[in-house]
Amino acid sequence: MQVRYTAEAVAAGDGRNGVIRSPDGFGSNGSRSNGSGGFQRAVDPHPHIPGVEQSVADDLVAEAHRICPYSTATRGNIEVALTATV
DSSP: OOOOOOOOOEEESOTTTOEEEOTTSOEEEOEEEOSSSSEEEEEOOOOBOTTSOHHHHHHHHHHHHHHOHHHHHHTTTSEEOOOOBO
């Protein structure tokens, strides 16, 4: 398999209020309210991909999510809202 991207990340805070950030601009949180007083597992990745058009960044993020082993393992169990910025 060809390596296309590598990254580092640092997590801070507790599970419900935690935030994950990386030096390259990628960020995510870990849960959100389910509307009935509880929480559900969710991630909101915000990868920053400078130097490309927004549509290219959106396509790259969607493809990364499609082939990512973590995304594959959690698909259908964790809500994911991808938001790429350029």
